[in-house]
Amino acid sequence: MLSVPQTVKRAYKYRFYPTPEQARLLARTFGCVRLVWNKALAERNRRYKDEGVSTSYVDTAKWLTAWKQDPDLEFLREVSNVPLQQALRQQQVAFNNFFAKRARYPRFKSKHRSRASATFQNNAFSFRDGVLRLAKMDAPLDIRWSRPLPEGAQPSTVTVSRDAAGRWFVSILVEEKIAPLPPVDRSVGVDAGITALVTLSTGEKISNPRHERADRRKLAKAQRALARKQQGSANRAKARRKVARIYARIADRRRDFLHKVTTRLVRENQTLCIENLTARNMVRNHFLARAVSDAAWYEMRSMLTYKAAWYGRALVVVDRWFPSSKLCSAHGCGHIHEPIPLNVRSWTCPACGTVHDRDVNAARNILAAGLAER
Ligand SMILES: [Zn+2]
Known part of the structure; x- marks a missing residue:
């Protein structure tokens, strides 16, 4: 484990409010970024298909x-x-990731479905005393510095x-020195759930934030309203913005909440064992929850x-075929249900008689499997 401070790249994201002129220039920049991406992708595809050249x-x-x-x-x-x-x-x-089998084939960017964004290297912006100016702009960005x-x-x-709700964000990448946390003597298994957000091998269940259920109901209602609006109408555009x-x-x-939970888990534990998500995705379903x-x-x-990497903790990802919820986690039993x-939600092991909460049992198995892999 590393014990010296490491230099890491960290992104800080803030909202900002462009002037009408900045909004126009940025919107045009997003359009050009999308066009260049799509043209290059089409040309790559064509060359490969017609000439077999990469x-x-x-x-x-x-x-x-x-x-x-x-x-x-x-206009470019x-x-x-x-x-x-x-x-x-x-x-x-994106292509390198595809060829290394880490990602799927790069896709065309659609005006409606992809996030509009543009990335500026440090030769295309200036930053001094908290004032950020982008290339080809006179005024600095009006940034809300929600954290320093x-x-x-x-x-x-x-x-x-700019997100689909029309909000503008600037994400600033900086190098930062982060000192690892002092070592601790605890490990945890984490099971991802539906009813609880996660269940820990300690038996603790961390629920989704209270407001999430109400928010989801509102979302479902807004989506139903959107589905009833006529294609291409002004009301449809309005309904889409609302969604x-x-x-x-x-x-x-959710992101705020996840930051709190993950920081806590990393602080409290030296080793964190999680399950590879793909195992849970075997059953495709389209329920919103x-x-x-x-x-x-x-x-x-x-x-x-x-x-975990920043703070000198170990994260172990347990194999996707591991039968975490069917295996009895009672010491020395190992019965597979x-x-x-x-x-x-709960079951009784026919071999040893232990009553298991389904998720806690899974989290315990994930912990045991993770520790065995180390
Ligand atoms: Zn058992």
């Missing part, structure tokens, strides 16, 4: 230079070139985005991963 970032950067000379694509010159190149770099990373940037931080990258606003609020509150809890679990897992339907 494409590198350098190739795509040359295409971009040529596109900017094309009179039909003149009105925005900063940096986010356009950055989109091509991100596309290269670390003392003396020098941002390396700035990403501007997006509620969804954004759920996501924000399930979709939301899966999304929360993905987010939680990624937070646990980086926080027949499949237990999801609605059965």
